[in-house]
Amino acid sequence: EAGVVQSPRYKIIEKKQPVAFWCNPISGHNTLYWYLQNLGQGPELLIRYENEEAVDDSQLPKDRFSAERLKGVDSTLKIQPAELGDSAVYLCASSYRTEKAFFGQGTRLTVV
């Protein structure tokens, strides 16, 4: 069974540029999460989807971050414009309802 697939694995961009991350969850998983993880910290939830609906986006900085999950499958997370402080690992996870979540390897973003 394929796991959660994220791309790219690494991304380096200049500040003020836009960036997008892509996530393909495990087939059949209706819940999808985006997390942000700073160095030495635990993952922090940015947004949670149940199918196509964002049911928890309270921690998503909506002035520069956006996310979508069209057709309730793949998802993209976008930052525009990126700031130096956005450098972190962005993790995607999926689960069937709210059972155990499976995480991708993450995208390591470096903003210079």
Next chain:
Amino acid sequence: DAKTTQPTSMDCAEGRAANLPCNHSTISGNEYVYWYRQIHSQGPQYIIHGLKNNETNEMASLIITEDRKSSTLILPHATLRDTAVYYCIVTSLTGANSKLTFGKGITLSVRP
């Protein structure tokens, strides 16, 4: 608000049992205890979860106290590959609080 409290770090010898404690004194009746771990440069990995009863799977055992205010994750025969950050998480499976909120976790170092 942190729902769980874990020591910052611990170590154990390879081949010995690793007992990782977690306090969750404000746990609600419908909340489960989940354990995840994160090996360096990888996404978090589900280990085990439980509600009231002790649980065991191929990776670990989870011992929950009768009052459910604390729990212990047991790795029966730790190996070097078990070196990771272990997160204890309390969450319900339904409703607005059905999300994984990670703290800083406990860093387990397994020594040869």
